[in-house]
Amino acid sequence: MGVLAVSLLLSGCAGEEEAVSGAELAEAEIPESVDPDTKLTIGTPEIEVALRLSGLINELSFDVEWAELSGGPQCSEAFRASELDVCSSAEIPSIHAHWTGLDTRLVAAVFRKDPVSNPIYELGIAPGADIRALEDLRGKRIAYSPGQAQGVLVLRILQEAGLTRDDVELVEMPSTADVYPTALGNGEVDAAPIGSVNIRRYLDLYGPDGGTTIKHGLRDDPGHLWVPTSTVADPEKAAAVREFVQVWARAQIWINEHPEEWIEGYYVEDQGLSREDGEYLVELNGDPDIPADWSGAIERQQETIELLAEATGNESFDAETLFDRRFESVAADAIAEDDGTGGA
Missing domain, CATH: 3.40.190.10 (Periplasmic binding protein-like II)
Incomplete structure (x- = not known):
């Protein structure tokens, strides 16, 4: 450097x-x-x-x-x-x-x-959040990082689900490292876009407690x-x-x-x-x-x-x-x- x-x-x-x-x-x-x-x-x-x-x-x-x-x-x-x-x-x-x-x-x-079958991010769902489809995000807390790719993906997901920012609670937090998976696992948010190896690690760690992911179906x-x-x-x-x-x-x-x-x-x-x-x-x-x-x-x-x-x-x-x-x-x-x- x-x-x-x-x-x-x-x-x-x-x-x-x-x-x-x-x-x-x-x-x-x-x-x-x-x-x-x-x-x-x-x-x-x-x-x-x-x-x-x-x-x-x-x-x-x-x-x-x-x-x-x-x-x-x-x-x-x-x-x-x-x-x-x-x-x-x-x-x-x-x-x-x-x-x-x-x-x-x-x-x-x-x-x-094949961006839809192989997205960079999936939407991580916290244990007990009761979110099975994008429409279920209404009224939920979603991790949001303005100015980053994950933040724009959240806006696109809301648009796809027919929801607005007023229909959910956007919780601003940085998307670095394992912040989002940890926030999901700790129940700080109900949903968050997670990518790379964090997808499988989140499911390995929190899947037994009910943590899941859903594919958003969008180009990311x-x-x-x-x-x-x-x-x-x-x-x-x-x-x-x-x-x-x-x-x-x-x-x-x-x-x-x-x-x-x-x-x-x-x-x-x-x-x-x-x-x-x-x-x-x-x-x-x-x-x-x-x-x-x-x-x-x-x-x-x-x-x-x-x-x-x-x-x-x-x-x-x-x-x-x-x-x-x-x-x-x-x-x-x-x-x-x-x-x-x-x-x-």
């Missing part, structure tokens, strides 16, 4: 620059080749491991400083401090960045091919590469970002096609999970879907903006402004080229 650990303490509003208009960015050409003297600071810890395990890291022709950063708040602060060029994120951070005056763009998108899987606009407004850095997006896409496919290496190298050795947990997560994650056309992703982002604007009192805005469409087909083209089915 190097300089980032100290610099973020001083982040404040440092590094914020005058916004680059969408028209200016769209018209800016990206150099065909990457200057090897270009340097990017990249915060994608999971992909860094995949690149090292697969050997794809050797395809990067520019200088990289890897940052042990993940999640919207950490990456936003690093962007403000001008200490980070690329970050992995879900759909929410770029929206909140816009509302706080932080100028950023999304340069890659990944989903799951958007993933993106997220950058400060100043990074992609720089032609040399934009070329390096394009190359990283290509390698990032290939890493997504490598992970999917090499489950044994991924379980051992990432989940067991890097994350310290059991092999059983790793096998569970590989099954949970499903196959990646990297679209060449972002129209669907932008439409979904617009729906999320509208939902959050209503919940937070912020003004809605055009989701298109969050995407740098110069990169729209870069990831899909890289995969198609490897498959021999086309590509740029």
